[in-house]
Amino acid sequence: MVDDSTLDILKDALATLGEGFSELPPHTETADPAALATVLQEVAVRLQDNYPYFHPLYAGQMLKPPHPVARLAYQLALYVNPNNHALDGGRASSAMEKEAVAALAAMFGWTAFLGHLTSGGTMANLEALWVAGRLAPGKVVLASSQAHYTHSRISAVLGLPFEAVPVDHFGRMDVAALEKRLERGDVGTVVATLGTTATGSVDPLPEILALRERFGFRLHADAAYGGYFGLAQNLGDSAQAAFDCIGDVDSLVIDPHKHGLQPYGCGCVLFADPRVGRFYKHDSPYTYFSSTELHLGEISLECSRAGAAAVALWATQRLLPLTPGGEFSGMLTQCRGAALALHAKLAADPRFMVGFLPELDIVVWAMQPELGVSARAIFEEAARSGLHLALAELPGIFFGLATPMVTCLRSVQMKPEHADPDWQELLWTLLSKATDAATQRPPG
Known part of the structure; x- marks a missing residue:
């Protein structure tokens, strides 16, 4: 599930980086490999206690996984550990x-x-x-x-x-x-x-x-x-x-x-x-x-x-140059497209209330009062099925309501996969099932 296919690329780049310092006297890090492995395995286990921020089914807060080139370049730079406060340091x-x-x-x-x-x-x-x-x-x-x-x-x-x-x-x-x-x-x-x-x-x-x-x-x-x-x-x-x-x-x-x-x-x-x-x-x-x-x-x-x-x-x-119509630009276009698609599904479903069209890639929606279920109940039910959304307290006027504030569900459609029809269908299926389950569950 966690992609390690690019590690060979990092290893090759490290070799090239090392060539720039080849005139230095030999130097080897003193850390014990066995101790490193033990601690790193412990870290890996601890890090399992996270939401899957990198996965398309995490569609709650605005957490977008770094691009592989960003991860690799960051790791590569750590071997030098530059400090950009001054030219002396970086x-x-x-x-x-x-x-x-x-x-x-x-x-x-x-x-x-x-x-x-x-x-x-x-x-x-x-x-x-x-x-x-x-x-x-x-x-x-x-x-x-x-x-x-x-x-x-x-x-x-x-x-x-x-x-x-x-x-x-x-x-x-x-x-x-x-x-x-x-x-x-x-x-x-x-x-x-x-x-x-x-x-x-x-x-x-x-x-x-x-x-x-x-x-x-x-x-x-x-x-x-x-x-x-x-x-x-x-x-x-x-x-x-x-x-x-x-x-x-x-x-x-x-x-x-x-x-x-x-x-x-x-x-x-x-x-x-x-x-x-x-x-x-x-x-x-x-x-x-x-x-x-x-x-x-x-x-x-x-x-x-x-x-x-x-x-x-x-x-x-x-x-990925920052040019209109390029690959990076296309990712942003996809994100808003995904938000518009989700908004349209929500608007067509009598269980939900939507307000204005998403201007970027965030979608918010509330529950129809007669459904008798809270946004929090659906949020929790969706998480149990693997779909991670978010909650927001927003003014009622956003939904045409006289209520000062309303608790809403919120999704940030910021991953490229969110524009894929198959992922859209899976997300919608999980949301719909979570809504049905929360509706049927006794209060409290």
Whole structure:
């Protein structure tokens, strides 16, 4: 079930890596192979206590397996263990990071920019809001009520006031409510979410950009989850319009460890104006002496960072370029197609309630009240049959209900197999059987 067919490729690549250090005196690792094997077997047994995140029947949270080339490149880099905080710690991996980040920026139409990888979206968003706070000290940060919870937490860490803007019945930031709040003044930054983590909703970026022209706030796009979908070929009109103008924001975040096929943790923060690098300026009395070039530690709040993450991302983008209509783009198109297919099945089934069409690849649905069964009961029954979904508490207006909140089932259709009719049929069969079983089971 766990694929080991690529290990010979890694072994060959390790031999090539070793050739680059062949002039060094012989050196052998001192670890006892028998002890290593014993501990590693113990680790393997412990790791069995996991959901099968890599498998198509795991369709709950946004957990996507790394591409084989990312896994192999990451493992290969670990034999050198570079640190991308400075060129001294990771010469090759720092250069690969710059190239990989430039490819991400180019996806948004940026050629002159400042950016780097981070340990994930939280740190990337923190850096973006930190810069925003330096440019507008003490001013309010706004994000939608469906934006990721880290924005309010980050704002608190940075000492910036935070307020949530209501959403419409599509889960997008309510532009009229945003305008009304902007009229009161004292807003420094607006965060537009291009792909909320609950429903995949895409905030109406063109309208928010128009408000920026009137009110002069800084605009940050949190595209940690959804950013790659600008390459998809089957977005709806509203989402497409947002991605068409994402290059007009002041800063943005994208997480390669979500749809970018990377291991955790790999996030990225990008700034449209490279001059914000002045806020990172610092002096180090002891760290950097081998190069006078700009190093990644001079444009990052984080210090030590895994160079292996940059190597894995570079290798993946080398194999699967970020080009519209290419193989990587096709994967994203498939993911939304799979979500639309699941949504259609749910909408046609009288047991379920669905709301708006999925804008990306997240599908949410609730149970018809007369069925007399909770979403949690179906969630648990599905897990017993091997299908792993997720639960979400969402506003009732998403389903045309007067109830303030409703507990829903949620599925992220982010694996390529989810677009395959055979896997779709198996997933649906398991969901349908779990629903029937939960309905027939006595409460409690």
